[in-house]
Amino acid sequence: MKLPETQLALLEAASATEQRTVAQFAGELGEDTAAVTRAAFELEEAGLLAVDEHVAEDVALTEEGERYREAGLPELRLRAAAVEAGADAEPAEMGRLIGASGLEGPEVDIALSNLARKGYGSIEGGAVQLGADPKYDPDEDPEAEALDDIADGNAGYLDSGILDRLESRGLIERTETTVRSVTLTDDGVTALMEGVEATETVSAVTPELLTSGEWREVEFTEYNVEADAETVHSGKEHILRQTANRVKNVLVGMGFQEMEGPHADADFWINDCLFMPQDHPARTHWDRFALDVPLMDDLPEDLMERVEDAHRNGVGTEGDGYHSPWSEDFARAVALRGHTTSLSMRYLSGHAVGELEPPQRYFSVEKVYRNDTLDPTHLLEFFQIEGWVMAEELSVRDLMGTFTEFYEQFGITDLEFKPHYNPYTEPSFELFGKHPETGELIEIGNSGIFREEVLSPLGVDCDVMAWGLALERLLMLMYGFEDIRDVHGTLCDLDLLRNVEVVY
Known part of the structure; x- marks a missing residue:
């Protein structure tokens, strides 16, 4: 019997008693997974291999999940700050706890909602009171432990409810993949015992084969049109x-x-010309991306004078302006x-x-x-x-x-x-x-x-x-x-x- 090299290598590597995945064979043989999959289906069609398929779920931490695994879930960090502040006896002021816990931005809302959900504490009147009967032991929080298990590759042992919760929080990503496992059939064992040789086949018609006439002599690879092919994503204009x-x-x-x-432009063009006062909250560093670059010096001086006058004194008989601070350096400052x-x-x-x-x-x-x-x-x-x-x-x-x-x-x-x-x-x-x-x-x-x-x-x-x-x-x-x-x-x-x- 003669077989293409990839098929022969897969047949010789397969076992009649132990199931092994296509991905394992691909790594061992140094072949592309799609090529090994195609060879497996071709050998299955010839009766030499048995291919078993099942759907497996892969679970991985998102960037946010990895950050919380290392630093701690926001609700646990907030609870730890509350314990330190004595909130089990008397409610502790929320702002103080947030500062002590190091929570920032959206983490604050995440901490507050999950603190209440897990019964770790309650929030009332801007203060946090620790709960007397939490749903979980904070030292054994199931979501925190699950993040460690996922990082260690043990997601398969986790409860689906915990995984659902972590996924809804955006801390994990779950993907389903089709896993194919291969074993030798009796006919495959017999074929190996009788001897199988490698045959060199050609997988594509090339200009060289056509011009030389060699295409008449070579043996072409047989294709199983039902076998999975590698997915190739072509370039596409973003929606x-x-x-x-x-x-x-x-x-x-x-x-x-x-x-x-x-x-990147001067604040003059971005806001001053729009009659936005320079002390407007939207013009602070909290809302704008200022750049550490030299001030813009090519602004029209006469226009700047007129804009400044509008800010200070208004326009027309009814205008009153803002009477707010005006800085030429701020107007020339560059921001996104x-x-x-x-x-x-x-x-x-x-x-x-x-x-x-x-x-x-x-x-x-x-x-x-x-x-x-x-x-x-x-x-x-x-x-x-x-x-x-x-x-x-x-x-x-x-x-x-x-x-x-x-x-x-x-x-x-x-x-x-x-x-x-x-x-x-x-x-x-x-x-x-x-x-x-x-x-x-x-x-x-x-x-x-x-x-x-x-x-x-x-x-x-x-x-x-x-x-x-x-x-x-x-x-x-x-x-x-x-x-x-x-x-x-x-x-x-x-x-x-x-x-x-x-x-x-």
């Missing part, structure tokens, strides 16, 4: 980029031109833009493409950066659909009509509008759309008509209506995604991105 390009096409079709500009309205300020001022005469329509679909808490609708960086229209006698009805026309292009017809306050627009309103799966109203943008305090220093003497819409929120309404972290970021769902059907 977020697809949608961004579609947004651009729609806006260009509505008569808009695209703006371009820097991601928190919105793409910095581009609008550059264009409206004439700094980008020269002085503009109405009517004008401009847009951008660009990335912005904010120091937000990560959740299903917020990321540290996301894409904003910026746009504005410069014309005489614009009204809110013009703005609402623009949104209605724009979103209809994406099948969204149930917009809702809510009055809102912005330092830079008056009137202002937020846009909401209904999520197709949950029915929940999702905020999808903010808009308004620029105030005189914004336009007058820029030299614009007509109306300008403007907006900032979230591209990712549009994606949620189009495709039914419930968590924007599924489509980009370090935790994105690759299978979803590979298989999602593009909506047009």
